[in-house]
Amino acid sequence: MEPNLTDRVITGWGVVSSLGIGKEAFGRHLINRKVPDSLRLDAFSAADYVGRKGTRLYDRITQFAVVAAHETIHGASREPVAGAETGFVLGSTFGGLRSNCDFIRSIQQEKPHLIDGSAFPSTVMNYAAGQVAIRFGLTGPNATLSGGRLASLQALHYADRCIRSGQAGRLLAGGAEEWNEQLEWGFRSVYGKSPRLGEGSAVILLETLESAMQHHREPLVRYLGCSIRLLPRYFDRDHADFFISGLAGCISNVLERSGVEPTAEQVIVLHSTRSDEELGHVEEQAVREAIGGPVKHVRIKELVGECYSASGMFQVAAYLAMIENRCEDLPRYALVLSVESNGMMGCALVSRWIA
DSSP, X not given: OOOOTTOXXXXXXXXXXXXXXXXXXXXXXXXXXXXXXXXXXXXXXXXXXXXXXXXXXXXXHHHHHHHHHHHHHHHHOSSOOOBTTEEEEEEESSSSHHHHHHHHHHTSSSSSOOOOGGGSGGGXXXXXXXXXXXXXXXXXXXXXXXXXXXXXXXXXXXXXXXXXXXXXXXXEEEEEEOOOHHHHHHHHHHHSSOOOBOOEEEEEEEEEHHHHHHTTOOOOEEEEEEEEEEOSSOOOGGGHHHHHHHHHHHHHHHHHHHTOOOOGGGEEEEESSOTXXXXXXXXXXXHHHHTOSOOEEEETHHHHOBOGGGHHHHHHHHHHHHHHTTOTTOOSEEEEEEXXXXXXXXXXXXXXXXX
């Protein structure tokens, strides 16, 4: 495909994860397949990376998002990324779930409740996205999308739509998730057990090629499209084929709309699941049905844990890390898959930038 000034490209990224803070540490441990001793960032503090000013009331998910956005902006920009032409969209599910639960407990105590009013803002789902916008002067579109494991793909799709519709020249898009007892309990109550939960945030800078050239930013990948759908059924083994054909349809749809027909050797698949999960089998079979032949696979969840709302953006970050670390024989196209047992599924397609 010949470059076009209206092409959407990713020109920067930042990450906070158990693999490391910042893209250098993340990429190094990803390439070496180093599994961290702990998936929790117990000693993490945003003040260590952005300074103490304004961080005192940040809840945990806001700290992750702010530092990931800071890494993205300062890693990509030779010129400031701010103003009405720049927005921010965050993929989440509950926002700060721990903040919400702690606040609710405070109003259930015996009177007088002695409620801490300063703790209320962080209970709003859009708090983290709002704080990122305030700190970095991003006065364009600002939103939080609640989408479970699909939240990051939805954020990426939302950012693309904002740019194509002329609402903004560029957007930071990200996903963030925190570890907490409530989320662990939720997994156990629904699935009977809880996976190894991770936490962190990943943020990318999406803009048109024209904007990147004007601001002297180097494109890393081209964003080619996204397809998301909801099946009218929960997953079970008896209907696995229904999920396989549904996800294969997402893959075929995004390939058709992007106008590319890659061979199996030209594709790397970034999974949202582990290989030993039933939905992992769904993803593998769907890729085989849509593309055929063996393809390369990367399962970032096996390294950073179940990061739920942030998982899709960690998958994108993994591909960016492989590009920046110049991995040998890296396929040109990357499929970012996401599937959840409630029938939500999606696929995003990006390609390594070749001028």
